[in-house]
Amino acid sequence: MISFKTIEEAHDRIRPFIHRTPVFTNKTINGRVGAELFFKCENFQKIGAFKARGGLNAILQVVANQEGKAITTHSSGNHAQAVAFAARQVGLPAYIVMPRTAPRVKKEAVLGYGAEVIECEPTLEAREAGVREVIERTGAVLVHPFDDDRVIAGQATATKELIEDAGLQKYDTERPFDTILAPVGGGGLLSGTSLATHYLSPETRVIAAEPEGAADAILSFHSGIVEKAPYIKTIADGLMTTLSDRTLTIIREHVTDILTVSDDEIIAAMRLVWERMKIIIEPSSAVPLAAVLKHTDQFAGQKIGIIVTGGNVDLGKLPF
Structure with missing residues (x-):
């Protein structure tokens, strides 16, 4: 239990190894949604x-517990970079299995960290x-991308910071x-997000957003068993993986x-953030905002936190 x-x-x-990342808001986007977005x-x-x-969080514990002398994982990009980065911090070799279709910028970053x-x-x-x-x-x-309590607990710290910085204080x-x-x-981030919210603000709803072109989680959420998406075709390359029994249990x-x-x-939401907030986000990061923009009636008048997951974009293949 986490x-x-x-x-x-x-x-x-x-x-000691991470940034306490900022929480931004934007009047234009707030006006379009009719809510306060953080x-x-x-x-x-x-x-x-x-x-x-x-x-x-996982690799520091691997070292502390002397569990092994090398690290491996599989990932389409961001977890691959995380493991390569963390392994370099502790001086362990890392072997990263990546799909050949993963964005070039993410593969190059993994190699740049020495993996x-x-x-x-x-x-x-x-x-x-x-x-x-x-x-x-x-x-x-x-170090599994999501089916690992230590990974989930690490991801939960983003929501802990969000609530502390833009909520409770x-x-x-x-x-x-x-x-x-x-x-x-x-489901690693969503599991961590929902657990941190449960402990710090139990009256707050947690809602997930998922691409139609990788819609397995919504099926699993309703059936109670891990399902596969009917088809996989989405610009949100970081969201193509199915849930695990561990993450599904927490999410449900x-x-x-x-x-x-x-x-x-997704592309419209991504472009809106680039144009109005002047920050670079990747397609997967735009999925929650896309859901809010699609369902403004459901979110009107609310105070809403959104986890912007990353900004690793192949600038040679922008969708706009």
């Missing part, structure tokens, strides 16, 4: 994404097979936010709803 103490200890553990900007995090939190990249086909089965081969060859310890209320939104892929207990959005809606 307790609030677990999340606090994770925060203390990783604090963006937790993890695009300014180390490695350009929230994943640094979970990767560090070895092993390419595979863009399927979960191929990624897992690649990791098994690495473990057999090197004896590396797997600035607004003397029992409910710092009406709703907090996060995107969902494998602590998440209120999952909303889906089209790629056109």
Whole structure:
């Protein structure tokens, strides 16, 4: 069980290695939605994404517990960078299995942190097979992108900071936010977000946002078993993974709803942030805002927190 103490200890553990990222708001976007939106900007995090939190929390414990002398994982990009970055911090080699379709900018960043990249086909089965081969060859310890309590606890620290910085300290209320939104892929961030919210602001709703072109979580959320998406085709490359039993259990207990959005809606939200907030975010980061813009009637008049997950964009392949 991931307790609030677990999340606090994770925060203390990783604090020397991460940024306490800013929380931004924007009058134009607030006016369009008819609500107050507070963006937790993890695009300014180390490695350009929230994943640094979970990767560090897990790998620092691998070292402290002397669990192994190398690290491996599979990832389409941001978790790959997080593991490569964290492994470099502690002086361990890292072997990262990445789909051949992963953005070039993310592969280059992984290599830049000194990790070895092993390419595979863009399927979960191929990624897992690649990791098994690495473990057999090197004896590396797997730091799973989301099916790992230590990773989830690390990701939860982003919402802990959001509530502390833009909620509890600035607004003397029992409910710092009406709703907090996060995107969902494998569910590690969403699990951490929902747990931190549960402990710090139990009256706040947590809602997930998911691309229509990778809509497995919404099916799993309603059926109670891990489902696969009917098809995979989305610009949000970081959200193509299915949930695990671990993340589904947490999500079904602590998440209120999952909303889906089209790629056109994701691109429009991404462009809106680039143009109005003057910050670079990747498509996966735009999915929660796209959901709010699509359902303004559901969110009107609320105070809303949004986890902006990252800003690692291939600038040679912008969708606008």
